[in-house]
Structures are given as structure tokens and as C-alpha cells.
Amino acid sequence: MDWGALHTILGGVNKHSTSIGKIWLTVLFIFRIMILVVAAERVWGDEQDDFICNTLQPGCKNVCYDHFFPISHIRLWALQLIFVSTPALLVAMHVAYRRHEKKRQFRKGDQKCEYKDIEEIRKQRFRIEGSLWWTYTSSIFCRLVFEAVFMYAFYFMYDGFRMPRLMKCNAWPCPNTVDCFVSRPTEKTVFTIFMIAVSSICILLNVAELCYLLTKFFLRRSKKAGNAKHHPNHENKEETKQNEMNELISDSCQNTVIGFSSS
Amino acid sequence: MSWGFLRDLLSGVNKYSTGIGRIWVAVVFIFRLLVYIVAAENIWKYEHDEFECNIKQPGCENVCFDHFFPVSQISLWALQLIMVSTPSLLVVFHVAYREKREKHRNQKLYKSPGEIDGGLLCTYLISLILKMGLEIVFLVLFYKLYNGFKVPRLVKCDIRPCPNTVDCFISKPTEKMIFLYFLVATSCLCIVLNLSELSYLIFKYSIKRYLKRYIKKCPGSLDFSSALWLCHLREKIIPSSPGSEKNVDRTIWQL
Secondary structure, three states: OOHHHHHHHHHHHHOOOOHHHHHHHHHHHHHHHHHHHHHHHHHOOOOOOOOEEOOOOOOHHHHHHHHHOOOOHHHHHHHHHHHHHOHHHHHHHHHHHHHHHHHHHHHHOOOOOOOOOHHHHHHOOOOOOOHHHHHHHHHHHHHHHHHHHHHHHHHHHHOOOOOOOEEEEOOOOOOOOEEEEOOOHHHHHHHHHHHHHHHHHHHHHHHHHHHHHHHHHHHHHHHHHHHHHHOOOOOOHHHHHHHHHHHHHHHHOOOOOOOOOOO | OOHHHHHHHHHHHHOOOOHHHHHHHHHHHHHHHHHHHHHHHHHOOOHHHHOEEOOOOOOHHHHHHHHHOOOOHHHHHHHHHHHHHOOHHHHHHHHHHHHHHHHHHOOOOOOOOOOOOOHHHHHHHHHHHHHHHHHHHHHHHHHHHOOOOOOOOEEEEOOOOOOOOEEEEOOOHHHHHHHHHHHHHHHHHHHHHHHHHHHHHHHHHHHHHHHHHHHHHOHHHEOHHHHHHHHHHHHHHOOOOOOOHHHOOOOOEOO
């Protein structure tokens, strides 16, 4: 169980995403998760061992390290990636639910069901419209919120995105103000700026995807309104729905027998 | 043998779960197992090496560490993950038993071996109760062993061979505390999910039994709209399968 498992889980979502969504997923896996695993973890690997304070006082180094790094960059990025990937699962669950409903209809032998076999239902790609559109849009919105929250938390906790070489610490039990030196500060700054830049690109991609979905939605609505104006003789939606409901009720009660009393 | 085994186990369980059960599996996979492996394990990796006491007396650090961490928090976390996932195995075993029985007798004994009804429903409910119980037990254990979920920066130790009271410093206490709170939050979320799944199943199957009994008992007492409503409800809870015309339920109402 590792990032590969997350890749397997999210890979399924890819099929039902827009093109921008697919680009976002690629950026996430290549420029964030892969960089985190192959490079960043090595750079931050020895962070506490090589964090050196100019004192022999036992405990001073521990306390100063804890004071300046309440939560390590690496862990914060790992949490950010997990939280940012999770809303896509909402879409996966919705698609799975729809497939389940179609399979149920197919098994009931519903004539309205247009599939030839179960395999076709399994392979089918659902269009992003109706309730799936709302789920998809909410997932993008959640992603944006999580990205923004984590970026702000990062900025707030570390006073910016630069890693200083030297930190001055006077937390107890350090005797006076003590100089503490961070290991590989420049390399860490470079990686931090890289991860922040890729986060920003992901935010831009999410915003673009959101705008694209909203534009598509409004265009579709105006098209439907236009069609309704030009063809007023067609039944309106309400009537069609009512007719369908009536059909459903009469179909489902086919097995009940009317008019016999128990003797 | 590694966490991949647990992942495969839980994926197998997913097949026989309700919708809420699948959400529970997703939460356990992503917010507990994945977070444990990619983040939490590394925080506690060198906890013994980085545990420092203000003393040169040999053996004092070891003894103090053992006193304050009888079982490491990360080990307890791993145990919790394993124990909480295991009750789901009961359901898998029961389904396997059903399938074996059908194969042995060479006849269809159940509508579907994986459908949650009858004995399998009891097994499923027992597994849910066990999961909830184990979650609560581990949370209480965490709380009692470590005096809450806070991790202090400094602990004072005066066990032999430490000469007097000695200051010992725990490494990365804030980061450990943040992840412990995360563990508690996800545990509570899982308890809530299990509770809702339990309530949902009990409610659904009580309604099912009530409907079956009511329709058989009181045939003459329904009016048209109640009968239609009961019909609808029945269809939702007891979906009809093709070829079920032989087992027609008779609903009688006065027109």
C-alpha cells in the first residue's frame, strides 16, 4: 500500500474526466507525487540528524527543532496530496452507483435499457451531465479549497517559502539564545518553490476546468431554451416526467391482483 | 507479507458491502492506511535514537524511554488498523461457506450467496459491532497509556539507574501530536460510519419484515393510495427478479 495504490484508485477516474482533468491528474502524479517520492524524501530524510545547534545542552536541539518545524514539509505535502486527490473519489463513487443502477435495470429485463450485455455497461463512459455534473463540479471546488488551505498553512507556518540557513533559538532548556543550523537549506528552498509552483499550476488547471464546465452548462441551457421556443408543440418536461412516473407505477404493480378478498 | 495483504483483504470485502461499507473501506484505505505508510511511519522511525536525556549515566535513557513508551504509538496504530479490518473477514468466510454449500448440494440454496439476508445479515451486523468495539477499545487504550493524546516536549524520569530526577526530551512532539489527533479524528469518523451502517441495515430489514407481515395479515384494510405507496416501497426494498411471477404476492384493496 503506497502511492501506487492511490494511482490505481484514481486511474479509474481518468476515464470520466474532462481533458483538463486528465492533464491535472498527470501533473499530480508526475510533478508532485513522483518528485515527492524520488527526490524530496531524500532531501528531507536526514533533517533532524543534521539539524545542529551550537550547544552541548542535551534536549536543546530537540526542542528547537520542534519549535521551528511543528510539522515537516514532507509530511505536509503528503497530506496535501492525499486530501487533494480524494474529491476525485466522489466522482468514482457516483459513476459506480450509476453503473450499478444500469446493471440492475438490465437484469430486470427493462426494455428501456439500451445495452446489449453487462460488459458494455462496465466499459461505458458516462457523460458529465445531470447529477454527475454537480458531483464533478463539487469535487473540483473541494480540490481548489484544499490546495488553497494547504498553501496558506505552509506560508503561515514557515513565514514564507524560504528555508533559512540559521535559526536563533532560546526555548528552554537552551541556556541562552543558541544558533541552530538547518541541513541543505538551498536544496530545500528549491524543492519548496518547485512544489509551490506546481501547486499553483494545479490550482490554475482546476479553475480552468471549473470555468469550462460552467460555460458548457450555460451553453447547454440556452440551447435547450432556444429549442423549446422554436418547437412549442412538443410535450414539456413536466408532462413527460409525469407520464413516465405513471408508467412506472403501473409496471411495478403488475404482480398485485386486484379485487379478491380473503376467505 | 506487508500492508498490501490488508489492502487485498479489504478489496475482497468491498464486494459484499453496502454503500456505507464501501465508504468505510475508502476512508480506511486512504485516510488511515495510506497516511500511516507515507507519513506517520517516518515520524516515529528514529524515536528511540532521538529521545535524549540530560544525563550521561548509561542505561538511564533506555529505562526512561521504556517507562514512558511501553508500546510505541506507531505500533499501537498499526495494531489498531489490523484489528479493525479483521471483523470483515467474518463476512467473507460466511459467503465462502454459502458458496461451498451450494456447490456441495449442487442446487441453488440462496438467491445470491453474497446478498445480505438471513444468516449473512447477522454476521454482517456482528462484524459491524466488533469493528466499532475495537475502535473504541483502541482509542481508550491510547488515552490511558499516554495520558491523553498530547505528546509533551519534556518528561521527567527518576527510575534506576538514573541518579536523580532527569529531564528527557521527546523528538518531534508537535508533529506526533498532529498525527495522533488525525488518527483520533479518522477513528471517530469510522465509528460514525459503522453506526450509520448498522442503523441503516436494522431499519431496512425491519421495514422489509413489517411489509411482508402486514401485506399477508391485513389484506382487506388497504385503500387505493396506501396500496400504491406500499407497492412502491416494496419494489424499492424487495426488488423483483425476472421470472418471479410464480411467487406473486396478493395485495387486496377495496376499490
